[in-house]
Amino acid sequence: MKYIVCEKPGEFILKEKENLKIKAGEAILKVKKVGICGTDLHAYAGNQAFFTYPRILGHELATEILEIEENNRNLKPRDNVVVMPYISCGKCIACRNGKTNCCTDIKVLGVHTDGGMQEQISVPIDLLIPAIELSDNQMAVVEPLAIGAHAIRRAQLVQGEFIVVIGCGPIGIGIMKLAQLAGARVIAIDVNQQRLEYAKEKIGVNHIVLGDANAAKKITTITNGDMATAVFDATGHKGALETGPDYMSHGGRYILVGLSKGELVFIHPKIHAKETTIMCSRNATLEDFEHVISVLEKGKFPIDSFITHNVGYQQMIANFDKWLDPANRVIKATVDF
Numbered sequence: 001m002k003y004i005v006c007e008k009p010g011e012f013i014l015k016e017k018e019n020l021k022i023k024a025g026e027a028i029l030k031v032k033k034v035g036i037c038g039t040d041l042h043a044y045a046g047n048q049a050f051f052t053y054p055r056i057l058g059h060e061l062a063t064e065i066l067e068i069e070e071n072n073r074n075l076k077p078r079d080n081v082v083v084m085p086y087i088s089c090g091k092c093i094a095c096r097n098g099k100t101n102c103c104t105d106i107k108v109l110g111v112h113t114d115g116g117m118q119e120q121i122s123v124p125i126d127l128l129i130p131a132i133e134l135s136d137n138q139m140a141v142v143e144p145l146a147i148g149a150h151a152i153r154r155a156q157l158v159q160g161e162f163i164v165v166i167g168c169g170p171i172g173i174g175i176m177k178l179a180q181l182a183g184a185r186v187i188a189i190d191v192n193q194q195r196l197e198y199a200k201e202k203i204g205v206n207h208i209v210l211g212d213a214n215a216a217k218k219i220t221t222i223t224n225g226d227m228a229t230a231v232f233d234a235t236g237h238k239g240a241l242e243t244g245p246d247y248m249s250h251g252g253r254y255i256l257v258g259l260s261k262g263e264l265v266f267i268h269p270k271i272h273a274k275e276t277t278i279m280c281s282r283n284a285t286l287e288d289f290e291h292v293i294s295v296l297e298k299g300k301f302p303i304d305s306f307i308t309h310n311v312g313y314q315q316m317i318a319n320f321d322k323w324l325d326p327a328n329r330v331i332k333a334t335v336d337f
Helices: 038-045 136-155 170-181 193-203 215-222 238-247 268-273 286-297 313-324
Strands: 002-008 011-016 026-036 060-068 080-083 120-124 128-130 162-166 185-190 207-210 228-233 248-256 277-280 307-312 332-336
Touching: 002 313, 011 313, 026 136, 038 313, 060 120, 060 136, 080 136, 128 286, 136 170, 136 228, 136 248, 136 286, 136 307, 136 332, 162 170, 162 238, 170 185, 170 193, 170 286, 185 193, 185 215, 193 207, 207 215, 215 238, 228 238, 238 248, 238 268, 307 313, 313 332
Parallel strands: 162 185, 162 228, 185 207, 228 248, 248 277, 307 332
Antiparallel strands: 002 011, 026 060, 026 120, 026 332, 060 080, 080 128
């Protein structure tokens, strides 16, 4: 079977190996489509945290079961399934408290262990979620949308409150749409005007603000001086992360979804005066995946405009560099296997 490996930063190689053999407790899946996410882009560029090479990337997967042993979940060959790509130990303090998304020994497919850029993949059965009603495109975006769903659940949004989402990339867009569905009034911030227009026209956010020196003043006007009671960073950019509290109300919450490799610096009197709640949101849980699948089944997310680029795996290596260039207006790229 064919697979694509990132040998080192900036280098993909198409290779071939034998088909997989089934292991106890695992299923062999046919990979139909892989979504390309920020983690993949950062790994290719050489600036992804918690990463080693060589690595088969890919954890946003649309798959079909090829082989599976008898199981108590009634999963069977030819079933379409979404893969929850977080392998947790089930024993640590986080797992015992239901926070498998931040297991002390977590292994994420495509990051800590090989992922889905291959024609077949073998994964534990308990990571599979039935997705009978979803298309391949829908299945391939469940995982990034679940990241947003988890962040929203962490923030405990209140109906009608103003929130700011910094970053109109795939994760930020997911947060915006799911927050709208939860009843929030959404203000989108980005330095890219074209992405802001997408958030306004296709996602339907209430307000868009260019991420410049006047952003805080504009949010003050939009919120009648209150600022946003919840601010989400979906960029992982140091400057954006450190600026986020400026958009937040007194008594507000600041949710860090994007991941930066370096140190962050906050002015303590400013965050202390607001009695700021700072929380991180990592990965997602089964509850988040099931919520997103339900949203997609009801047709409440604009898949057709969200996936902007798609190629077969034979063309991926030649196209990957282009997806790093903002001029190509990539929101979500996918690869067919």
